[in-house]
Amino acid sequence: MGDVSNDLSRRERRKREVRDRIMRAAMKRFIRQGFDDTRVDEIAQDADVAQKTFFNYFPTKQDLFHQLAEERIDELQEILEEERSGAGSTRQKLEHCFVRLSELLEERGLLARDLILEAMRARPPGMTGEDITKLHTAFGAILRDGQVRGDVRTDHPIEFLTEMVVGGFGAVMNNWVNIRDYPVKDRLAQTAAFLGEAISPKGAGRKGQP
Amino acid sequence: MGDVSNDLSRRERRKREVRDRIMRAAMKRFIRQGFDDTRVDEIAQDADVAQKTFFNYFPTKQDLFHQLAEERIDELQEILEEERSGAGSTRQKLEHCFVRLSELLEERGLLARDLILEAMRARPPGMTGEDITKLHTAFGAILRDGQVRGDVRTDHPIEFLTEMVVGGFGAVMNNWVNIRDYPVKDRLAQTAAFLGEAISPKGAGRKGQP
Structure with a gap:
C-alpha cells in the first residue's frame, strides 16, 4: 500500500514538474515573440518534451495561454495585496502599485501585451x-x-472610486497596446498621481501637498 | 445632355433613398432585438425591399452595422461639439455631455450595447x-x-486629461455591457462629477463649490 501511494505521488510530482517546465518555456517565448508568433514545437523543444507530451498537458496553445493568464492575474492580485499592507498613505500606495504594474509590463514584454489584448x-x-x-x-x-x-x-462609494481607478489603469493599458511608442511608464505614473489626488478627501490639496 | 444628368441624379437620389430606408429599418430592429437576433429578411421586409436589393447595398449584415456605427460616432462627435460651444463652465459642459450620452444609450437600447461590444x-x-x-x-x-x-x-497636458475623461467614460460603458442591472445613468452622472472636479485647477474646490 505504501508503495502504491509513493508511486502515485511520484507520478503526480513528475507531472507537475513537466507541466511547470512547459509553462516556463512558453512564458519565455511569449515574452520575446508574442503569442501568435510562437509555435508549439518551439515550446516543446525548449521544455525538452515531445510535441505529443505537450498536447497531453495542453490540448491547444490557447489552453496554455489561458492557464498562464490566470497565473498572471493571481500574481497581480498578490502584488496589490502586498502593497495594501505596506506603509504610506493611500495615495502613495496607489502610486506604488502603478509603478510595480508598469515594471511588470516591461519585464513581460510581448506576453503582457498579448494578455491585455486577449482580456479585451x-x-x-x-x-x-x-x-x-x-x-x-x-x-x-x-x-x-x-x-x-x-x-x-x-x-x-468605494465601488465607484474603484471603478475610476481601474478605469484609468484600463485606459492607459488600452492606449499602450494600440499606440506605437506610447510612453506607458510615464503615463501610468501620471495616472496614479492624478487618481491618487482625485480620491483624496475634499480640501486635502493637490500634488506636492501632504 | 441635360436629360442624362437628370437621369443620373434621379438614380442617385433613388439609391440614396433606398439605402436610408434600409438603414432606418435596421436601426429600429437593432434597438429592439440587438444585432445578433435581427435577420436580414426582417430588415428587408421592414424597409419594403427584396432581400436581393438589400445585398446590393450591403454585402453582409455586418457591413450595414459598420456603416451605422460610423454614423453613430459622427452623431456623438456632433453632440460634443455642440456642448463645446454652449454656455457654462467646463465642468458643467462635461456633466452635460455625460447626461446626453446616457440619454442616447437609453434611446438606442440594444443597438448601443452592440455598438460598444463591437468597439471593444x-x-x-x-x-x-x-x-x-x-x-x-x-x-x-x-x-x-x-x-x-x-x-x-x-x-x-490636455492629452492626458482627455485620456482620463475618455477612460472614465469607457470604464462605465464596459461595466454597463457586462453587469446586469448596472445603474448606467447614475454612474455616468457620478463619473462626470468626479472627473469634472478632478480636471479643475488646484484649489478650485470640490462639488458644490463654484
Whole structure:
C-alpha cells in the first residue's frame, strides 16, 4: 500500500514538474515573440518534451495561454495585496502599485501585451469577468482601508472610486497596446498621481501637498 | 445632355433613398432585438425591399452595422461639439455631455450595447482606431477651451486629461455591457462629477463649490 501511494505521488510530482517546465518555456517565448508568433514545437523543444507530451498537458496553445493568464492575474492580485499592507498613505500606495504594474509590463514584454489584448477581446469583453473582478477587489480593499484611516474621500462609494481607478489603469493599458511608442511608464505614473489626488478627501490639496 | 444628368441624379437620389430606408429599418430592429437576433429578411421586409436589393447595398449584415456605427460616432462627435460651444463652465459642459450620452444609450437600447461590444472586440480593440480618435478629439477640444479660459488645470497636458475623461467614460460603458442591472445613468452622472472636479485647477474646490 505504501508503495502504491509513493508511486502515485511520484507520478503526480513528475507531472507537475513537466507541466511547470512547459509553462516556463512558453512564458519565455511569449515574452520575446508574442503569442501568435510562437509555435508549439518551439515550446516543446525548449521544455525538452515531445510535441505529443505537450498536447497531453495542453490540448491547444490557447489552453496554455489561458492557464498562464490566470497565473498572471493571481500574481497581480498578490502584488496589490502586498502593497495594501505596506506603509504610506493611500495615495502613495496607489502610486506604488502603478509603478510595480508598469515594471511588470516591461519585464513581460510581448506576453503582457498579448494578455491585455486577449482580456479585451474575451466574451464578455474587457474589465469584468472573474479575473478583472479580482483586480477590482484588490484595488477596492486598498481604497477601503484608506477610507477607514481617513485619507480617502467618503462622498463617493468605494465601488465607484474603484471603478475610476481601474478605469484609468484600463485606459492607459488600452492606449499602450494600440499606440506605437506610447510612453506607458510615464503615463501610468501620471495616472496614479492624478487618481491618487482625485480620491483624496475634499480640501486635502493637490500634488506636492501632504 | 441635360436629360442624362437628370437621369443620373434621379438614380442617385433613388439609391440614396433606398439605402436610408434600409438603414432606418435596421436601426429600429437593432434597438429592439440587438444585432445578433435581427435577420436580414426582417430588415428587408421592414424597409419594403427584396432581400436581393438589400445585398446590393450591403454585402453582409455586418457591413450595414459598420456603416451605422460610423454614423453613430459622427452623431456623438456632433453632440460634443455642440456642448463645446454652449454656455457654462467646463465642468458643467462635461456633466452635460455625460447626461446626453446616457440619454442616447437609453434611446438606442440594444443597438448601443452592440455598438460598444463591437468597439471593444475590434482589432485593434477598445478605445482607439479612427472612431475613438474622434471622441478623444471632441473631448480634448472642450478641455482645451477650458484651459484657455482658466477653469481646467494646466499642470497636466490636455492629452492626458482627455485620456482620463475618455477612460472614465469607457470604464462605465464596459461595466454597463457586462453587469446586469448596472445603474448606467447614475454612474455616468457620478463619473462626470468626479472627473469634472478632478480636471479643475488646484484649489478650485470640490462639488458644490463654484
